Amino acid sequence: MPSYKIGNVKIVRYIDDTVDTLIVSSEHLSESLEIIKGQNFKSISIGGSYNLSDIDFLKECQHIEKLYLKGENLRNFDGLSYLVNLKIIAMNDLNKKVKLDLGNLFSLEELYGELPTRATGLSKLKNLKRMQIWGYKPLSKTYSEIGEIENLEVLHLIQAQIESFEGIGQFKILQELDLYGLNKLKDISSIGLLRNSLRKLIMENCKNIQDFMPIGSLDSLEHLTLQSCGSMKSIAFIQGLPNLKFFNFEKTDVEDEDLSYCQTIPTVYFTKKKHFSHKQKDLNNLKFENVPFPTL
Structure with missing residues (x-):
């Protein structure tokens, strides 16, 4: 420096x-x-x-x-x-x-x-575009108390005390959502309200999420990281992500073992497990030009 x-x-x-x-x-x-x-x-x-x-x-x-x-x-x-x-x-x-x-x-x-x-006034920051904060503890344990920041484009929360995605739909133009160490987060069902804007979603060390399927409704998503997030029943939900180009689920288990859904994604990272249907090299051998892209 x-x-x-x-x-x-x-x-x-x-x-x-x-x-x-x-x-x-x-x-x-x-x-x-x-x-x-x-x-x-x-x-x-x-x-x-x-x-x-x-x-x-x-x-x-x-x-x-x-x-x-x-x-x-x-x-x-x-x-x-x-x-x-x-x-x-x-x-x-x-x-x-x-x-x-x-x-x-x-x-x-x-x-x-x-x-x-005792910080107050977050909801009044109407021009806020980017927020990266540690240890956020809303009384509602949801996004409701900051949901009025309608111009927010990037939101990073580290070790926040949030249990559900209630109120997140008010972020009309949110493009990037990064969540680290949200150990109390269980319900992400409302994430579909960001389907038209969200392009990047990172969730790391969020080990108590009950159902990852709602992620499959994020039509605009291009980058998805679900790292160290316990286990997912299936990754079939990625079939609903036509624009997905990057998927990282290192240190996160897939209970049905089926990784075939990754075969059309250009870049995929995961932790090797014996019971998985595919190995990393099987997916890396895909030719980029064979990956289908949405029609303009």
């Missing part, structure tokens, strides 16, 4: 980032603000060298578009309301008991990190 200094203020370029980020220091707050405004920095990080409990100084830099928040010292987040141009926010290692209202971030397009337990 390359870095340099302007006076006493550190500037870094995070991995996979395209702009420099200024690290705000409470010890050199005035100098940090002067550089932010004078050189028009649009990406800043608050944490580590920031020891104040509030972020009210944001009133003086309303042009900020990207914000990194980190550290248990932060207690008062009212300063966020000044960031009328904020597009991306990432948060990590915050005190889980603090109040955090995200409802005023109307311009927000991307949200990353672990939210405090």
Whole structure:
């Protein structure tokens, strides 16, 4: 991670980032603000060298578009309301008991990190397009509380306390859904409501899903990963996925042993088991040009 200094203020370029980020220091707050405004920095990080409990100084830099928040010292987040141009926010290692209202971030397009337990306002983020969060614990244990984010295109949930897909149909244009470690997830019957939009579905370490058949109604699906998901009665449901090009079910068992349904999929990965009807090499020998594609 390359870095340099302007006076006493550190500037870094995070991995996979395209702009420099200024690290705000409470010890050199005035100098940090002067550089932010004078050189028009649009990406800043608050944490580590920031020891104040509030972020009210944001009133003086309303042009900020990207914000990194980190550290248990932060207690008062009212300063966020000044960031009328904020597009991306990432948060990590915050005190889980603090109040955090995200409802005023109307311009927000991307949200990353672990939210405090008392975080509110997610449903008001109407312009949010991408969300990747850890440990989400909705009271309903469904998607109902965030289903109003109608412009969401990408949703990643890690270790979320969700039991069913109720409410997921409100994501009208969701294209990618990644779920990791949702051990309480049982019912995915409502996933068919995403049939016209969802192109990529990843479920990993979701071992209590009772029925995978509803996945077969996702007409637009191109990429499917069901890794370390216990066992499936059958993978016959993939017959209903005319656009599927990639299927990975490594470390997930298939009870009826029949892998013949994979023969028209260009790329398939699975963990070898003696009772499976096909071996990996049997599927890899397929010629790509023989795979049927939908008529334009």
